[in-house]
Amino acid sequence: MTIGRTATRVGISLVALCLAALLALRACVADVRIDEWQRLRSPDGRVDAVVLSSGGGGALGSDVFWVTLVPAGTRVTGKENDVFNAMHVNPLNIRWLEPRVVEIAYGHAVISGFVNHWSDPRVSGTLQAPVEIRLRAPTTPP
Numbered sequence: 001m002t003i004g005r006t007a008t009r010v011g012i013s014l015v016a017l018c019l020a021a022l023l024a025l026r027a028c029v030a031d032v033r034i035d036e037w038q039r040l041r042s043p044d045g046r047v048d049a050v051v052l053s054s055g056g057g058g059a060l061g062s063d064v065f066w067v068t069l070v071p072a073g074t075r076v077t078g079k080e081n082d083v084f085n086a087m088h089v090n091p092l093n094i095r096w097l098e099p100r101v102v103e104i105a106y107g108h109a110v111i112s113g114f115v116n117h118w119s120d121p122r123v124s125g126t127l128q129a130p131v132e133i134r135l136r137a138p139t140t141p142p
Contacts, residue, residue: 044099
């Protein structure tokens with residue numbers, strides 16, 4: 001009888017351990033909410049540069065930022081048009097230099113992706129004149 005009780009206790013302990021591990025893992029990879037952090041309209045009013053932020057990646061994660069370009073006033077539904085994405089960004093600044101040139105400046109970042117041009121057929125004239133995206137890295141004094 002004691003062997004049966006021991007086996008049952010071990011089984012219950014293993015189940016409890018597995019549940020605890022699953023709960024801990026769930027906390028680390030919790031659903032990440034993506035929020036619109038900033039939106040800047042181009043000088044000609046045709047394109048919006050939108051900064052999205054993840055707000056954190058759970059217990060082991062970090063804030064992730066995406067810059068995406070969309071026709072002016074378009075609701076951003078995801079990161080499908082992102083031209084820049086990075087973690088550990090401090091600070092992040094975007095500005096339009098010209099109607100078709102946007103600059104992404106950062107002090108420190110772990111950059112995962114960057115595209116230096118963007119176009120969308122919904123913006124009239126964009127195919128003939130795509131938007132240029134420029135990165136401005138931090139300058140270090142000599």
